[in-house]
Amino acid sequence: MKAPKFNPGWAGNIGEYELTEAEIRGEDFVGERPLEGGHPSASATYPYMLETKDPKAKLFEGAYLERFEKIVTRYPEMRAALLPTLSLAQEVRGYVSPQTMDEVAELLELSSAYVRGVATFYTMYNKSPVGKYLIQVCTNISCNLCGAEDVLRTFLEETGTELGEISGDGCFSVVEAECLAGCGFPTCVQINSKYFENVIAEDVPEILATLRNEQSTDPRKKSLKE
Amino acid sequence: MGYPYSHASEVSIISKHFGDPDARTLEGWKKRGGYEGLQKALQMGPEEVIELVKDSGLRGRGGAGFPTGLKWSFMPKDSKKPHYLLCNADESEPGTFKDRELLRWAPHQLIEGCAIGAYAIGAEQIYIYCRGEFFEANQVLAKAVEDAYEAGILGQDVFGSGKRIELTVHAGAGAYICGEETGLMNSLEGRRGEPRIKPPFPAAAGLFGLPTTINNVETLSAIPHIVAKGSDWYRKWGTEDSPGTKLFCVSGHVRRPGNYELPLGFPLKELINEVCGGVVDGNALKAVIPGGSSVPILSADQVEDCLLSYEGVQEAGSMLGCASVIVMDETTDVVHQVMRMSSFYAHESCGQCTPCREGTAWVTNILKKLLAGKGTEEDLTTLMELTDQMTGTTICVLSDSVAAPVQSSIKYFREDYQKLIKGGEVNG
Ligand SMILES: Cc1cc2nc3c(=O)[nH]c(=O)nc-3n(C[C@H](O)[C@H](O)[C@H](O)COP(=O)(O)O)c2cc1C
Ligand code: SF4
Ligand code: FES
Numbered sequence: 090m091k092a093p094k095f096n097p098g099w100a101g102n103i104g105e106y107e108l109t110e111a112e113i114r115g116e117d118f119v120g121e122r123p124l125e126g127g128h129p130s131a132s133a134t135y136p137y138m139l140e141t142k143d144p145k146a147k148l149f150e151g152a153y154l155e156r157f158e159k160i161v162t163r164y165p166e167m168r169a170a171l172l173p174t175l176s177l178a179q180e181v182r183g184y185v186s187p188q189t190m191d192e193v194a195e196l197l198e199l200s201s202a203y204v205r206g207v208a209t210f211y212t213m214y215n216k217s218p219v220g221k222y223l224i225q226v227c228t229n230i231s232c233n234l235c236g237a238e239d240v241l242r243t244f245l246e247e248t249g250t251e252l253g254e255i256s257g258d259g260c261f262s263v264v265e266a267e268c269l270a271g272c273g274f275p276t277c278v279q280i281n282s283k284y285f286e287n288v289i290a291e292d293v294p295e296i297l298a299t300l301r302n303e304q305s306t307d308p309r310k311k312s313l314k315e
Numbered sequence: 316m317g318y319p320y321s322h323a324s325e326v327s328i329i330s331k332h333f334g335d336p337d338a339r340t341l342e343g344w345k346k347r348g349g350y351e352g353l354q355k356a357l358q359m360g361p362e363e364v365i366e367l368v369k370d371s372g373l374r375g376r377g378g379a380g381f382p383t384g385l386k387w388s389f390m391p392k393d394s395k396k397p398h399y400l401l402c403n404a405d406e407s408e409p410g411t412f413k414d415r416e417l418l419r420w421a422p423h424q425l426i427e428g429c430a431i432g433a434y435a436i437g438a439e440q441i442y443i444y445c446r447g448e449f450f451e452a453n454q455v456l457a458k459a460v461e462d463a464y465e466a467g468i469l470g471q472d473v474f475g476s477g478k479r480i481e482l483t484v485h486a487g488a489g490a491y492i493c494g495e496e497t498g499l500m501n502s503l504e505g506r507r508g509e510p511r512i513k514p515p516f517p518a519a520a521g522l523f524g525l526p527t528t529i530n531n532v533e534t535l536s537a538i539p540h541i542v543a544k545g546s547d548w549y550r551k552w553g554t555e556d557s558p559g560t561k562l563f564c565v566s567g568h569v570r571r572p573g574n575y576e577l578p579l580g581f582p583l584k585e586l587i588n589e590v591c592g593g594v595v596d597g598n599a600l601k602a603v604i605p606g607g608s609s610v611p612i613l614s615a616d617q618v619e620d621c622l623l624s625y626e627g628v629q630e631a632g633s634m635l636g637c638a639s640v641i642v643m644d645e646t647t648d649v650v651h652q653v654m655r656m657s658s659f660y661a662h663e664s665c666g667q668c669t670p671c672r673e674g675t676a677w678v679t680n681i682l683k684k685l686l687a688g689k690g691t692e693e694d695l696t697t698l699m700e701l702t703d704q705m706t707g708t709t710i711c712v713l714s715d716s717v718a719a720p721v722q723s724s725i726k727y728f729r730e731d732y733q734k735l736i737k738g739g740e741v742n743g
Contacts, residue, residue, distance in 0.1 A: 095710055108334070108336065114419075114451050115419055115451055115454060118339055118458065122458075125526075127461055128461045128464055130461075130483045131456075131457035131458070131484055132457075133453050133457055133486050134450075135450070163485075164505075166505075168505035169503060169504050169505045172488050172502065176486065183727075203391050207508060210665075211447075211487075211488035211489050211508075212489035213488040213634045214488060229608075229656075230410065230608055230641060230655055230656055231408050231409065233652065233655050234568060253341060267662065268407055268408070268608075268659070269448060270406045270411060270412045270415045270446065270448075271574045272409065272572075273572040274319075274412075274571075282450035282451070306607075
């Protein structure tokens with residue numbers, strides 16, 4: 090039996106519960122998260138919200154300024170807001186350049202050197218631009234046992250890129266990821282904010298085709314200019 | 316119930332509503348008995364709650380298996396300083412995938428457990444440190460937290476008791492070491508996620524230098540049930556030293572991988588052969604890692620009588636860790652997999668301690684050299700010595716985590732290494 094590509098959801102899909110993928114992923118349940126973040130305690134980053142990233146966008150304005158201000162209220166000191174603020178900056182600009190780090194430092198009244206030291210510690214901050222779709226293939230042990238290296242190789246071949254580079258059309262970057270906590274559904278691949286599970290090498294062309302054709306019909310995906 | 320498959324041997328307590336979308340909503344959760352534990356706890360004194368959790372024998376599910384009630388009792392009682400409860404949702408140990416399911420299917424169960432914990436230790440602020448990659452779990456949690464605030468379950472006056480409990484979801488940014496408790500605290504404070512030297516222990520000086528208790532998602536998810544139904548009820552399952560049920564994350568070469576909630580003390584062999592449908596393609600079993608990538612590997616012989624409790628796995632020669640069972644069949648190239656694990660640790664070492672920073676890189680290099688067919692018998696001796704020096708010499712146990720798979724694999728699968736040295740291929 091070939092496992093389904095997306096999270097199989099739940100054994101209930103063969104019986105008790107008929108779930109769509111959106112229901113399994115929680116999208117239907119969560120609904121539209123407000124751009125300004127909702128309750129301060131729950132204000133996180135929602136990287137799917139912006140269709141286009143603008144590396145020159147202001148830090149921060151409009152709904153993003155509101156979200157930043159909420160984040161700062163959650164901690165007894167400003168410094169603790171650093172990680173969420175960097176994430177927010179990346180949500181807007183697509184990556185965290187040295188200059189962005191400096192701007193964040195100023196916002197939080199920290200030194201630039203300090204912010205750079207922290208930002209470089211964490212892998213989720215892209216230090217340079219990435220393709221529209223950042224494809225992270227887990228090659229750690231559980232996935233590795235089930236063919237993750239083939240999946241990675243196929244992604245590289247099909248997108249025609251080198252590991253960590255951006256493809257010619259600007260669409261894809263393929264990187265190796267450490268365990269994504271989906272080990273029971275190997276190979277686990279994260280593309281932007283979405284998990285693809287049970288991926289085998291043969292599935293790769295179809296996944297890429299879907300991404301290439303993906304139209305911005307998702308109402309939640311907004312352009313920063315709106 | 317197991318996810319994505321279920322099995323008749325399971326005892327579903329914390330995973331009971333996996334796959335049921337209605338149970339994620341506040342109303343749905345209440346209909347299923349949700350928040351009764353919290354309401355009951357608020358009627359009891361904090362001390363009484365701690366005693367109850369102590370009696371239940373619940374042990375931390377984050378890896379170390381430290382008794383939860385005892386940990387709570389370390390919090391200072393008459394201090395005027397603010398206290399914190401931290402929930403460790405940074406799940407990133409290779410082989411482990413239980414916390415993500417708990418977050419996405421039972422967010423209110425976790426919120427309830429957190430609130431009870433905060434009440435017991437006298438904390439008014441809870442932070443859930445959620446792994447940054449879990450965007451989906453993060454949103455589900457965000458929605459649940461908002462609903463709980465709206466309903467007066469969180470906030471200034473929890474269920475009209477006059478108690479104030481705030482809960483904030485904080486997303487990480489990708490670093491395995493932030494799962495270590497003090498690394499997590501540093502990370503939450505907006506620093507590099509480097510573990511701290513202990514003592515002081517978190518109960519004395521933790522987050523922002525204040526008394527802090529940190530617990531895993533699974534530990535806190537079990538709390539509402541224990542408080543609602545009592546410690547004797549919880550002790551109906553498991554063993555004397557390892558009471559209750561545990562989510563087992565089975566991955567690798569089995570027919571039905573996934574999460575299964577089973578009583579502790581369940582036989583490992585039965586888990587693989589019955590619950591998970593056996594090894595793929597009818598192959599023979601070669602090795603099993605019973606507790607996530609940082610515990611010693613067991614050979615097929617050791618698997619025979621191994622019972623999955625904290626003490627049982629220790630007897631068999633490994634550790635239960637977070638009960639992440641990674642199954643490898645006869646086609647597995649053990650040396651390659653050990654190299655894959657050590658390169659993970661080399662990548663994730665925070666770099667503070669020399670034995671760890673240098674050791675993880677050297678171990679990986681030597682293993683790569685062996686795999687390239689350029690190794691010598693001497694390299695095996697070097698590996699053993701090197702990993703010896705990496706054990707017990709560092710700030711946190713990440714360094715020891717590399718030593719465990721390397722040493723156990725050389726011990727039980729020396730043949731595989733020797734075939735590489737002689738230039739032969741492992742498994743044809
Ligand atoms: C290197 C390292 C990584 C860890 N990663 C995690 C993790 O991802 N999740 C977790 O809950 N505990 C992790 N732990 C264990 C925590 O330090 C801590 O023991 C645990 O969160 C305590 O909760 P518990 O008592 O409920 O188990 C890690 C420990 C170490 C040394
Ligand atoms: S053992 Fe390794 S990861 Fe842990 S503190 Fe030392 S250098 Fe950092
Ligand atoms: S090993 Fe690939 S997701 Fe855990």
